[in-house]
Amino acid sequence: MRKNIITVSREFGSGGRSVAKAVAERLGFDYYDQEIIMRVAEESGLAKDVVAEYDEYMSHKNSLLFTLSQSGGGSLYGALSFANMVQMAQTKVIKRLAEKGNCVIVGRASDYILRDREDCLHVFVYANKAFRADRIVNVYGETDKKIENRIKDMDKRRKLYYSSFTGREWGFCHNYHLSLDSSVLGIEGCADMIIKAVETAQ
């Protein structure tokens, strides 16, 4: 079946967002990334900065388990943490965007949310640590010297976000149809590979 929805999950610093943008431009597809935050805010009734805080990165303080432990486990309202409200609204928003077709959606566990649609190609972009550190400093412009710790922290939080949302393991091939190492294939190269996969997919 023709894949007219592409989800791109990516490691922080891998350049996955640039890959996704290039693919959308080349295919003439809509591109959904940070504007999802605004849509989720509208859907959930939460403030945009609250949604942004819970968007894709989980600290243990945001987890359902933490909220439950704080509420003594007795309050459903307490248990339904901001994180869960954001996840529920994200699910609705992403399913609605997918209905329109011809789009590239970045992150937000969209591979999981859209797992039952046969018109989706799910892609994961990752890279080795040296490539990521270089991009974080020279492309994203971050100046923190402890770049290794920054990568480690972001990986940990995104992993926790993904597993709490999906029950799946972050970075495991079976979550995706195609996984690409951007440190070997390059940013434009990864975009080429995804276009090729769209042409190839059955």
Added chain:
Amino acid sequence: MRKNIITVSREFGSGGRSVAKAVAERLGFDYYDQEIIMRVAEESGLAKDVVAEYDEYMSHKNSLLFTLSQSGGGSLYGALSFANMVQMAQTKVIKRLAEKGNCVIVGRASDYILRDREDCLHVFVYANKAFRADRIVNVYGETDKKIENRIKDMDKRRKLYYSSFTGREWGFCHNYHLSLDSSVLGIEGCADMIIKAVETAQ
């Protein structure tokens, strides 16, 4: 750097071997698969059928831990099980084959053995269970009715083989540069993608 060595790891039933063969033919590369068993037998001094038994599939009875427990932990000779002798010989054979370049090597943890060579492209081919079950019956000609159990057993044994050999987790994206779902991309499609990656890789 030009990738003139391609390793193809694959799930049982995914068609990864057919993908690897097609890539070797199209690139005019040497193709190394089951003949590695004969070379490992020569290298290790073990009989070919013993090597074949320990080739890529581990049962718990083949593990170092099991051998140690049987030998009371006192005998280094006992601890150096057939599985470990096969692994040591496989490492030598695969490194020697890689030295010649321009080749496709199937399985046998070759992605791990050759992890420090920059002229390698490491690929993983996998598929959903329905696609694998169909190939196992209709292409490989197996007639066992409990095909789900067969897949489960093979996955478990290959996972154990890989993790005991490498200390890595089987099926995790970071072990490879490119991972392909053959149930979505097709056998020829996966071959196309690998050729594209060889042209693209930096």
